[in-house]
Amino acid sequence: MSEKYHNNFLKEVEEMVEEGEWVKMCMQCGVCAGSCPLGPHWAHPPQEIFMMIRAGKREEVLRSDSMWMCTSCYNCVVRCPRKLPITHIMHGLANYAHRLGLSPKNQPTQQFATLFWNNLAQTGRVNELKLSLGIYFKDGFAQGVKNAMAMQSVGLGMVKAKRLNPMELFGGHGVKDKTGFHAMLKKAKEIEDRRKNFA
Ligand code: SF4
Ligand code: SF4
Structure with missing residues (x-):
């Protein structure tokens, strides 16, 4: 059998991917x-991804950037005659590929997802200012300054409308029980690591 094909990939997806069953x-x-x-612009729209899973194309599926492009619009879910939770499967596959270290590098939506998560995991609430700066400066200082200058009118408008608070740079809001929040994340990571070791 070619290394590109894994007969048991469907079973692996059923066991390891959210809603994979x-x-x-x-x-x-x-x-x-x-x-x-957006599907027509992806390498593999959802229907094709599901066909490839059943065909055992493990590497091709898990290394694909298609799952990372899903915007969670739920168009597919409301129309699927079999009522598949397509959106959740796409995100589940992206998450599984990330856990295995197979997801494509420098994929913009993956970079955003990582920045968003790291930001949220600190205090339990997203610090919009730090998240925006993280996105602007992800490709280095010079590019960050260019990005920030290009977006300054939008940023100032948001400050005026009280949708962005400059003081968030020095802390910002968070959940009341940060200790409990971090304990919950630690537990979730332990469960995820157990699943990863099983893979
Ligand atoms: S939710 Fe469905 S229709 Fe919307 S972008 Fe994702 S795969 Fe496409
Ligand atoms: S709409 Fe549902 S049944 Fe039809 S190809 Fe997509 S996932 Fe499969």
């Missing part, structure tokens, strides 16, 4: 691919 229910009607506003 639904993939076998796909009847390849193509409604999701036709409903996805």
